[in-house]
Amino acid sequence: MDRAPLPDTGYLKARIRTVPDWPQAGVQFRDITPVLQDPRAFRVLVDAFVLRYMETPIDVIAGIDARGFILGAVVAHQLNKGFVPVRKKGKLPFTTVCEEYELEYGNATVEMHVDAIKPGDRVLLIDDLIATGGTMMAGAHLIQRLGGQIVEAAAIVDLPELGGSVLLKEAGLPVFTVCEFEGH
Ligand code: AMP
DSSP states (O other), X not given: OXXXXXXXXXXXXXXXXXXXXXXXXXXXXXXXXXXXXXXXXXXXXXXXXXXXXXXXOOSEEEEEXXXXXXHHHHHHHHTTOEEEEEEETTOOOSOEEEXXXXXXXXXXXXXXXTTSSOTTOEEEEEEEXXXXXXXXXXXXXXXXXXXXXXXXXXXXXXXXXXXXXXXXXXXXXXXXXXXXXXXX
């Protein structure tokens, strides 16, 4: 499908802050809060997603805990869609489905409410960043288990050296990211 051209994404990349060695030595944390804080950058960010998806058939937008909630909810509202959260374990009050996945050290679990997705729903899945792809993949599995179809797995940042976006594409998921950073 033809997609509207993106605004200049270098503008956004320049406003993502890198915090070295956080939360642990060797990690370059890509902090999107300066983008959210700056009204112009926040609008450019949201518009990048709105322009990309405004003509795409989507039933619901799923955002991943926690920064995926911020962007996902705004994009959902702008596109006149509903929003559903993919949450970390133990936070959702109603009946859930859950999916465990591997982190660099240990495991994590994400959950969704069983009624968050209806069979056949076209779902746009949003997070802030793709590193190893484990989080996005776990979210995608939950959506697929509930009968949803992933329109795209979308994030602001890709860390291609960690291989997550390739892994997601190899699993058959369309992937969209606004910008890339080298390293971890
Ligand atoms: P992964 O499951 O390895 O793709 O990791 C992606 C998730 O971890 C996202 O929800 C990110 O918010 C977070 N994350 C992983 N690495 C970084 C990083 N270098 N900077 C910021 N967030 C990160």
